[in-house]
Amino acid sequence: DKYFERGQSCKFAIVCGQDPLLYMLSASPLPAGVSEYDFAGGIRGEPVEVVKGPFTGFPIPADAEIVLEGEAVPGQSKPEGPFGEWMGYYSDDVVPRPCVNVKTVMYRNNPILTCAPQHKPVDETGLLKGIAGAAEIWNALEACGLPEILGVWNHEGAPATRFTAIQIRQRYPGHARNVLHVASNCMAGAYNGKWTVVVDDDVDCSDIDQVLWAMGTRFDPVTDIDTVQKAWSSGRDPMFLPGNFNNRILIDACIPYNRKLRGEFPRVVEVPDDVREKLKAKFPDLFKSRA
Structure with a gap:
């Protein structure tokens, strides 16, 4: 132009x-x-x-x-x-x-084309955009001085940066909200984003089942949700608003900080490490792919 x-x-x-x-x-x-x-x-x-x-x-x-x-x-x-x-x-x-x-x-003679056709996710383009976008969001969080960022992942089913999950180790009241707002409004997270979710350090942010577990058990829909209106979007979003805007949802799926600090939140049910090792030794064929 x-x-x-x-x-x-x-x-x-x-x-x-x-x-x-x-x-x-x-x-x-x-x-x-x-x-x-x-x-x-x-x-x-x-x-x-x-x-x-x-x-x-x-x-x-x-x-x-x-x-x-x-x-x-x-x-x-x-x-x-x-x-x-x-x-x-x-x-x-x-x-x-x-x-x-x-x-x-x-x-070149007999050229080989590396193609990434656009279609319903999961596809190569959305996956590649998501990987690069996650790295840039992580950089932005650390550049803002936010501590204990343990992982950032954009889930493939919602392509690129449409569903961003961030894993943190909570250090102070409001830590999760700080992360949510920076991640959803930094340059990498702002364009065409939709969902931003923050989870605790015991939840693998790249495992959608674990993220949904945290959302289903640590999230209160009255107190743990924020929205961002008139955020940066484009015509590629079928739900975009006139002027290339859209709205965002921010989910705090962390254990409430005060309850975590006082040890008042229920313990997670887990298999003890010694039992886990005994099971691996007894059934090696079942566990060899998870080594």
Whole structure:
């Protein structure tokens, strides 16, 4: 849009078939000014090899399978849509979008395309967005000085950051509420979020059964729920409000801090460690996959 506002053409490089890590990072909520190539190189432990695009001059992944270079010219558009999106719906309308005039094509013989079709979850796109989003939410929580963040997970059935569970070790009254509001309003958690749940340190936030157990036994729907109205959303959300807003629900599924501090909450029923080890020794075939 900024190019078109100045009456200039906008150059493109469309990469088809690339390292899945680059695909994942291309749609991840990295901080402004952080290069996806640099981030990928940090994860890989070595720089990402790139080549200079002959038309655009852009750095292009050297191991890409197919690359189309071209430009979009102001005033050239065609109707496109709706798209099947990562929430599992055809949410967008048919709208005019810029045409790309292809100038160069680079390719490998017998190219292999790494594809992530958009469909009802669980799918690759929602999963990858969720993993990257969880890391960014965790970073944001720690950057705000919130202590004892033990885990963050975006559950796959509600794609990307639609259902975020956070595991903490409570240290002070209101700790869980601090975490809920920061997680749901930081940059990574704000866009298209919906549910944010905080659980105690004895609940694995990546295990949806454990999260639901905490919600079913430690959550009071009158006192342990907050909402955020007119939060940041998009047309990909079938429940979005005019102006690209939506509303959020924040669930405190932790043991009430005062009861936890005084030891007044009932003990969890668990199998003692010595009994667990005896069962593993007696029935090794049943437990070998859970070692």
